[in-house]
Amino acid sequence: MEEAKKQVPRKKLSAEEIENALNDLDGWKIENVNLKKRFEFSNFAESLAFVNRVGAIAEAADHHPDIRFGWGYAEFSITTHDTGGLTKNDFDLAAAIENL
Amino acid sequence: MEEAKKQVPRKKLSAEEIENALNDLDGWKIENVNLKKRFEFSNFAESLAFVNRVGAIAEAADHHPDIRFGWGYAEFSITTHDTGGLTKNDFDLAAAIENL
Numbered sequence: 001m002e003e004a005k006k007q008v009p010r011k012k013l014s015a016e017e018i019e020n021a022l023n024d025l026d027g028w029k030i031e032n033v034n035l036k037k038r039f040e041f042s043n044f045a046e047s048l049a050f051v052n053r054v055g056a057i058a059e060a061a062d063h064h065p066d067i068r069f070g071w072g073y074a075e076f077s078i079t080t081h082d083t084g085g086l087t088k089n090d091f092d093l094a095a096a097i098e099n100l
Numbered sequence: 101m102e103e104a105k106k107q108v109p110r111k112k113l114s115a116e117e118i119e120n121a122l123n124d125l126d127g128w129k130i131e132n133v134n135l136k137k138r139f140e141f142s143n144f145a146e147s148l149a150f151v152n153r154v155g156a157i158a159e160a161a162d163h164h165p166d167i168r169f170g171w172g173y174a175e176f177s178i179t180t181h182d183t184g185g186l187t188k189n190d191f192d193l194a195a196a197i198e199n200l
Contacts, residue, residue: 044164048155055148064144066170 012085021091028094034077035090044071050100057096063089112185121191128194134177135190144171150200157196163189
């Protein structure tokens with residue numbers, strides 16, 4: 001039997017699950033149903049290099065953050081649009097960015 | 101005589117100069133003293149590829165936009181922070197992005 005390509009539906013986390021997951025991360029916060037963090041860098045090139053590393057893991061995970069960046073900073077916002085809430089995928093991506 | 105490495109001070113453009121410069125661009129608008137445009141793409145990888153091309157010209161010009169991007173879009177905001185207004189450099193960078 002061929003394995004279905006369709007992704008397993010993503011389960012919206014409860015408030016308690018979100019609180020626990022947030023405790024496992026460093027410096028991330030929730031804002032408008034998005035998991036967010038700002039990173040600081042020394043110049044534009046370093047920001048862009050970090051953004052590209054995040055881009056690679058986002059593509060691998062097929063889960064894509066919204067990114068703001070410029071000279072000396074990069075901010076990531078992660079949510080699961082189709083679920084309308086935060087899911088384990090969001091926290092997994094945040095952890096992967098954290099571990100870069 | 102050696103040429104000075106210091107950049108020529110950037111002159112804040114007048115309202116009329118801004119209007120004329122804006123007429124030479126396609127789809128850019130002014131918002132909070134920033135020159136802005138949103139581009140649409142088919143997926144995350146295309147957005148990131150475009151952002152990298154903009155990053156290369158920003159580094160070459162030593163003039164860096166603020167960038168927001170994610171799955172299917174990239175938005176650029178350009179201003180000259182030290183001048184506190186729009187300058188020719190901002191419009192030159194916008195034109196270079198436009199011509200990519």
